[in-house]
Amino acid sequence: MGRRAKNKQGEPLSIEEFQARKQKKGEKRTFKKETTSKDTSNKKRHISERPVSNKSKKTKKQAVADVESDASDLPEVDYEELANAKKSLFEDSEEEEEEELQGLDDLESGEDEIDVDDEFYDSDEGDRERPMFSDDEEDMEELNAANMEALSRKLDEEAELEEYEAEQELLEGNKIQPRAKVLPTADEEEEIAKGPQDLTMVRTRMLEVVKVLEDFKTLSEEGTNRSQYIDRFVKDLCEYFGYSQFLAEKLFNLFSPSEAMEFFEANEIHRPITIRTNTLKSRRRDLAQSLVNKGVNLQPIGPWTKVGLQVFDSQVPIGATPEYLAGHYILQAASSFLPVMALDPQENERILDMAAAPGGKTTYISALMKNTGCVFANDANKARTKSLIANIHRLGCRNTIVCNYDAREFPKVIGGFDRILLDAPCSGTGVIGKDESVKVSRTEKDFIQIPHLQKQLLLSAIDSVDANSPTGGVIVYSTCSVAVDENEAVVDYALRKRPNVKLVETGLAIGKEGFTSYRGKHFSSKLSMTRRYYPHTYNVDGFYVAKFKKIAPSPNDVSKAGASEKEALARAEAEEEGIIHDDFSKFEEDEDKEIITKSIKHSLKRKGINPATVLNK
Numbered sequence: 100m101g102r103r104a105k106n107k108q109g110e111p112l113s114i115e116e117f118q119a120r121k122q123k124k125g126e127k128r129t130f131k132k133e134t135t136s137k138d139t140s141n142k143k144r145h146i147s148e149r150p151v152s153n154k155s156k157k158t159k160k161q162a163v164a165d166v167e168s169d170a171s172d173l174p175e176v177d178y179e180e181l182a183n184a185k186k187s188l189f190e191d192s193e194e195e196e197e198e199e200l201q202g203l204d205d206l207e208s209g210e211d212e213i214d215v216d217d218e219f220y221d222s223d224e225g226d227r228e229r230p231m232f233s234d235d236e237e238d239m240e241e242l243n244a245a246n247m248e249a250l251s252r253k254l255d256e257e258a259e260l261e262e263y264e265a266e267q268e269l270l271e272g273n274k275i276q277p278r279a280k281v282l283p284t285a286d287e288e289e290e291i292a293k294g295p296q297d298l299t300m301v302r303t304r305m306l307e308v309v310k311v312l313e314d315f316k317t318l319s320e321e322g323t324n325r326s327q328y329i330d331r332f333v334k335d336l337c338e339y340f341g342y343s344q345f346l347a348e349k350l351f352n353l354f355s356p357s358e359a360m361e362f363f364e365a366n367e368i369h370r371p372i373t374i375r376t377n378t379l380k381s382r383r384r385d386l387a388q389s390l391v392n393k394g395v396n397l398q399p400i401g402p403w404t405k406v407g408l409q410v411f412d413s414q415v416p417i418g419a420t421p422e423y424l425a426g427h428y429i430l431q432a433a434s435s436f437l438p439v440m441a442l443d444p445q446e447n448e449r450i451l452d453m454a455a456a457p458g459g460k461t462t463y464i465s466a467l468m469k470n471t472g473c474v475f476a477n478d479a480n481k482a483r484t485k486s487l488i489a490n491i492h493r494l495g496c497r498n499t500i501v502c503n504y505d506a507r508e509f510p511k512v513i514g515g516f517d518r519i520l521l522d523a524p525c526s527g528t529g530v531i532g533k534d535e536s537v538k539v540s541r542t543e544k545d546f547i548q549i550p551h552l553q554k555q556l557l558l559s560a561i562d563s564v565d566a567n568s569p570t571g572g573v574i575v576y577s578t579c580s581v582a583v584d585e586n587e588a589v590v591d592y593a594l595r596k597r598p599n600v601k602l603v604e605t606g607l608a609i610g611k612e613g614f615t616s617y618r619g620k621h622f623s624s625k626l627s628m629t630r631r632y633y634p635h636t637y638n639v640d641g642f643y644v645a646k647f648k649k650i651a652p653s654p655n656d657v658s659k660a661g662a663s664e665k666e667a668l669a670r671a672e673a674e675e676e677g678i679i680h681d682d683f684s685k686f687e688e689d690e691d692k693e694i695i696t697k698s699i700k701h702s703l704k705r706k707g708i709n710p711a712t713v714l715n716k
């Protein structure tokens with residue numbers, strides 16, 4: 100089984116914190132390498148002298164006092180880091196204030212939900228949770244004070260992480276000797292094959308093998324080759340993290356050995372709980388203020404989004420607050436903001452969300468369009484359109500038409516859209532942190548069948564867009580998978596089949612370049628314009644985004660009706676019947692009850708309380 104419990108860490112970091120820490124880690128390593136031999140014993144002593152972090156609730160005063168006394172008690176504390184951690188909470192607020200003041204009129208929004216269907220994955224989950232900001236200076240002080248607990252916890256985490264890093268260095272520094280015997284002997288392999296292994300040993304061996312693979316000439320044993328080390332490493336990945344051999348190998352092949360290790364480790368940790376402000380109903384600072392008043396510790400996700408908040412901790416179930424029920428926000432994975440930002444919907448356009456349920460991205464599109472124009476929200480799974488409709492209603496999206504087609508039927512049913520989002524059904528290899536079952540459930544067949552469907556859907560999307568749209572002609576393709584078969588290979592296929600589209604820049608501030616070649620396959624050089632996201636690089640779900648511009652119509656664009664005619668028809672029908680049908684007009688009490696109970700259970704579990712002891716009283 101996976102090592103999730105063993106590796107459980109404190110609250111997840113924001114993208115910026117995560118990256119700053121990675122950078123710092125790199126700098127520290129360089130320094131420590133020079134000092135390792137003489138400092139090791141000292142380091143050990145300091146580690147053991149470190150106070151055990153206290154994650155229990157503190158008063159705000161205590162939290163501030165703790166921050167100060169913690170800093171003065173520790174001989175090895177990096178004061179710069181401490182000051183930066185402290186400063187960052189406050190500076191975020193200032194930056195955010197500026198950003199928000201500038202963008203007050205720039206209303207954006209939407210929402211999301213966490214719904215994974217049996218077959219395909221959605222990057223949004225319903226269950227995550229975890230500092231803070233405001234737009235006005237006065238509010239800022241109050242909000243920051245309210246977040247002192249979060250700051251305190253953040254510093255505890257820093258200490259824990261340093262401790263962990265020091266241990267790793269000991270492992271890496273002390274145990275790895277040049278030309279050390281790393282691979283098990285034949286006898287040892289026999290022993291290994293017999294049954295469960297000592298996981299600490301397995302982990303140490305993985306770290307050792309990574310070292311050897313990265314400096315093979317110097318560190319490998321004589322008479323061995325790379326593939327022997329790789330075979331052992333993949334087997335150890337399976338043993339330690341609980342993957343099938345097939346998937347471990349597939350994912351390992353995406354990275355260098357050391358990055359692969361980071362990726363697999365990041366999959367053992369939950370991503371931060373994030374929410375998106377629904378700007379159709381609220382502004383981020385107002386929402387943040389109301390939630391802070393209820394005991395929620397939060398902060399903006401990062402400078403790249405004006406609507407996202409990362410929840411660090413909450414005294415109330417974040418999926419059942421009055422603000423949630425009133426549609427002021429939606430629980431949505433940060434990665435799910437990205438395709439909609441790349442789509443860049445404009446007011447008064449006609450947009451198709453081809454695979455829309457449960458509606459996280461549809462509602463964001465609708466909010467960015469400020470409820471103008473029309474969003475066709477389609478999903479082939481009728482049952483899932485129920486949660487799509489519920490979200491559309493809760494968030495107050497009034498420019499949306501829900502439909503239930505196999506999207507491969509487009510553009511035959513409707514065509515001529517200004518923009519289309521295809522957030523495709525996928526294998527979910529980007530969301531293993533959310534759903535461990537992917538580790539063993541995905542087979543080779545999946546990576547043939549799913550890409551086949553994705554290719555058909557993408558061609559349909561291209562054919563359903565109006566190349567002569569005065570404002571758009573844009574298609575965005577996204578998945579919550581990191582597999583090349585479902586991403587670059589699909590996009591490259593579409594470029595070959597439809598020369599009337601070209602790839603354009605996504606406009607996204609973060610993301611790694613897509614592959615232009617992979618294991619002997621060469622893709623168009625333009626694939627570098629697509630973007631990849633990994634849990635270990637951005638602390639977001641694994642994700643992929645590609646943006647196309649349709650430059651000319653083609654004979655494939657045959658549609659029975661254009662989007663504008665369908666919209667006019669739907670509006671006329673709505674006028675006749677009333678746009679809200681009876682069966683969708685209200686929340687179902689039972690369904691709400693279930694959501695609220697689930698949220699309360701989750702919150703109790705996070706606090707280490709067995710829900711049964713509370714709920715069954």
Ligand SMILES: C[S@@+](CC[C@H](N)C(=O)[O-])C[C@H]1O[C@@H](n2cnc3c(N)ncnc32)[C@H](O)[C@@H]1O
Binds near residue numbers: 212456458460
């Ligand atoms: C990744 S999820 C979509 C998540 C959604 N965009 C959101 O942000 O909430 C993929 C969706 O594709 C739908 N789907 C699968 N095959 C489809 C098809 N042939 N046509 C349309 N939708 C399909 C699934 O029912 C599922 O809801």
